[in-house]
Amino acid sequence: MKHHICFSVLGGALGFAVQKANISGLEDFLVRGFWETEFLCNGTNTEKSQKPCKANQDLVELSNNDDDVEELRYSTNIYKAVYAISHSLHRILKCSEGQACKKAVEIKPWEVVEALKYVNFTVKNGDRVWFDQTGAAVARYEVVNWQRGTDGSVQFRPVGYYDASLPSGKRFVLNTDAIMWPGGTKELPVSVCSESCRPGTHKVLQKGKPVCCFDCVPCPVGEFSNTTDSIDCKKCPEAYWSSQNRDACLPKEIEFLSFTEVMGKILIFFTLFGVVLTLIVATLFLVNKDTPLVKANNSELSFLLLFSLSLCFLCSLTFIGQPTEWSCMLRHTAFGITFVLCISCILGKTIVVLMAFKATLPGSNVMKWFGPAQQRLTVLFFTFIQVIICILWLTINPPFPLKNLQYYMEKIILECALGSPVGFWAVLGYVGFLALLCFVLAFLARKLPDTFNEAKHITFSMLIFCAVWITFIPAYVSSPGNLTVAVEIFAILASSYGILFCIFAPKCFILVVRPELNTKKHLLGKTQH
Template identity: 60%
Template sequence: MVFAIKEINNSSELLPGVTLGYQIHDACSFVPVAMNVAFQLANGIEPVFFPKQSCSKPATVHAVVGESGSTPSAAMSSILGPFGIPQVSHFATCACLSDKLQYPTFSRTIPSDYFQAAALARLVKHFGWTWIGAVWSDSDYGNNGMAAFLRAAQAEGICVEYSEAFFRTNPRAKVRRVAEVIRRSTARVIVAFIASADLLVLLSELEGMALAPLQWIGSESWVTNQKLFQFHQFAGAIGFGIPRSVIPGLRDFLLDLEPAQVSQSSLLTEFWERAFGCSLRGSQTTAGWKTCDGKQNMRDLQNPYTDTSELRISNMVYKAVYAIAHAMHSIICTDEPHCNSSIRVESWQVTEHLRKVNFSRNGYKVSFDANGDPVATYELVNWQVKDGQMQFVTVGHYDASAPDGQVLIMEKNITWAGGQQQVPVSVCSESCPPGTRKAVQRGRPVCCYDCVPCAEGEISNATDSLDCITCSADYWSNAEKDECVPKPVEFLSFHEVLGIILVACSVTGACMSIMVAAVFYRHRDTPIVKANNSELSFLLVFSLKLCFLCSLTFIGRPSEWSCMLRHTAFGITFVLCISCVLGKTIVVLMAFKATLPGSNAMKWFGPPQQRLSILAFTLIQVLICVLWLTISPPFPNKNMKHYKEKIILECDVGSAVGFWAVLGYIGLLSILCFVLAFLARKLPDNFNEAKLITFSMLIFCAVWITFIPAYVSSPGKFTVAVEIFAILASSFGLIVCIFVPKCFIILFRPEQNTKKHMMGKTALKSL
């Protein structure tokens, strides 16, 4: 402060022709002493006479630099404020001092703890620490600073395992309890918003304990204090410190100190005697000390006083003095370059102009906001051991006024607690990997959680997800639950084993129908073919071939046309088939009645009537299918209800009434055919076809009766497989029961394929 004032008094640019005076008081960081000094400065010691006034006023100061601590500064400001005396502190960081209602004249050159708390929370978040401990001084500085930090930490999602406050004058038992809390904790990172004197007491207690390496995060009050180098457990500590500065000429000013100057100040006298181990006060020579002989030279000393490489707080004092000088310059030097030293300067004027100052000194900008706070800039300081010596190493910078993304800039590698090069881990629970979500543990902070796997159909594709995301309708979660993948599409394909088997059976049945037709055609003139109505037999074989082939339309990816074709083709071909069987049954019955005396039954059911009945039965089914396709036809559908993890491509029947009408009509004809064939089963004929039809229709009805519950309950592509199986089974039942016995006689028992053999049984009975 003295150096800055002398520079200003010798300056031709700042307050030219005006000399600043000063008083220096030591408050000893004690609030009552600070308040006493404040009263002295406000009231003045000696009266000052103004030439144009007939009275004298006390010589109140125009501005005060100090105090260092937040609590003494608050006490002083409550006294100086009502008098309008500006106070500029160089080291009081409590955010409470920004309240202009309580402290209207307070300003400072050091950033408020509000900004430091935000910076510390950002730093903790930057390194991924979510589980920390907190200790602070039980004072205005510590209480307000830690409160601001805890708010900022909560906003960043950081949890505090413990928070302990103490003061250096507390009983040792309380300090020991705080040390025990630290020792038992699981948090590996400690944020210490604490004064250096308080921290010394705590570290002395921790020194004898066996502790795992702890990562200390410090505030500006202690992170650049060399007195703490004696505690080796602090190696690796990081924290925000006041930016270093170089003040040209200060070192020479400090070293140009002579005994004559020293003896005029009790403070300098005490310093000189301790530095050189001699006494300037001969009669008060301390035991063991000799009297100083005047040969002592400050340049021979190597101590913090002569070391001007770490000027941090000193630079804050330097800026405070210059800020006050610039404020006074703007008041009395309105007509530059001359200043009117006769202008009476009021302290409230200094306060008003102080908030408006904006200048740069030694590369640093000085200005204040509406709360009297400067722009928050810090150095990130790391305690590193180099060549066996603890050193402060600047590893980054923090600038609250910088754009987002550039507020905290890391410049060098950090040495962590225990000499580690890797960032220490301090979390309550390990990070939840993708595919899981956080589930908070009951009764514990939000940073303590379990990692719960996402449910089926849900994913989390980021670490530490709070919730799982539900996949869209056409997607499903993969095995790791970290990605939504398209659902597999299921339908009865030509390429799978089941599809190949069904295709083979269908083709086999069609080929079998062709072979039967070929055998019947080649032996069309034989009695067994003629006796069984060859025209209806060929039509039946043709319809059976269509039945076998229509099952192929049920295989493959459903489309709009295939869905309409499969059900209508199935319904029409089966009605054609059953109509032929029904016609053959009626022919058998009519043929028997025609042999009775006076009967003309065949007259009413000859070939034209047979053809007409088949056509009529078939047209009814065609009409049903046309109405079905017109009103609500079948259509391809994605079934996502039966299976959540896959899509079933199926043909929706559209109108359920139309679908069951088609099946019901087939069933009605089948039952009618079965009843007629059953009635004709005992007719006297060696080759009575009614028996074969009865058995075939019994198989047909059994297959389709069992089809209904199997069709309803079968899932996915097996629904289609059941339908194909029913078509093939009933078709094979008809062709095997009706045509295979006849083909066997034609091919392997030709002696039975005679009219005599066919009529043999009837002739014997007539005899």
């Protein structure tokens, strides 16, 4: 009953025990003493008071005795200790084979202890006995496991050993397959409150419970842990982002409007399509340069306007691709200068319309003050002002490529910083000023009696231009990532297409579809009417 209760508590436990060893002759010696003690007999017949032991004594009456010679363990140490003392005495008494030991020698305890340091012998079972410099013997232990035998008895089964005399790495051996864990199972029991936290999580202690009880909480976005049972998570470096499992940091994805993505391809298509349309219009005007319609609409400014429009279309390509130091400086200055050149040509055409009406008044010679030379100078003057603004911008604080880490946490937006916002808004504001001036003058001249009044078309083109760029400002400020660049390209293309269609589409219609209207007689007829 006592063993049953003990096994219910300690069954399956592991422990270290002194190694069992077979001591030659010990069993016969113990059996003889056991026999004489239990049956109160004398095996040697030296004592007359006791009866001699019988060879066939009945052992049934001793069935409750649990002594087992095979389970004796510490007797091995006693056996070795006795032999060690014996070898020490032999050393002190200078005993050797063929010579008698010294007899009249007084042996002191410290001499025995000193002699033990030099003991080195092997017992009959093969174990070697010696002591190190600290006086300790070599540690040899068995790993035993409390198990229940087939007959229900408690047994201590060896499942491994520890031997300090063996090389490092081979001293401790454990046969896990032979272990019987509590409950009679072969499965390793869980000895903790919570399972280990995998990399990518960290431990959070459960309130009111022991420290071995915790929850595994995933690391927040942008943080990681790469060890098991981490107590906290570390932040990823600025240019890195945590992996999906939060167990490592990966370089952030770099985003910019590239030539290969769908948005970039669409914008490139409309850019090149606009250039092709502009070249077609220029070719059509060149073929019909001597016709009344082309001559009446100031062919020189028309060709210069078409050239500047093709540059406006092409400058949108500088906004696509990975921003560099040179591309950032080129994209905004090219946009500002080409659009000022374009608006200056339109402004020159508008002034020509006004001057032409004044010239038709009696006694007026105003056209001699705004002839072809003055028109070219006007275009160059307005464009030169924009060039000066751009040079100042690039000299003082030019645009530069910037890795924007603030807008998106998981990726880097590669964009062009404006450098000096004043420079950017000065360039854009100057274009807007010229467009507004051109719109006002064209609006005033829209009802003048001209043979083919361009002022109406210029008014519509400038109305579209101003509407596009007024809408662009809030869209540009609020657009995230590479959409900012896409919005700016859209504004460039939309305003360029607006100018091209509003000014040149009516003329091309007459040149291609209604050539009978492209006559001096028809134009003069309209004038008389």
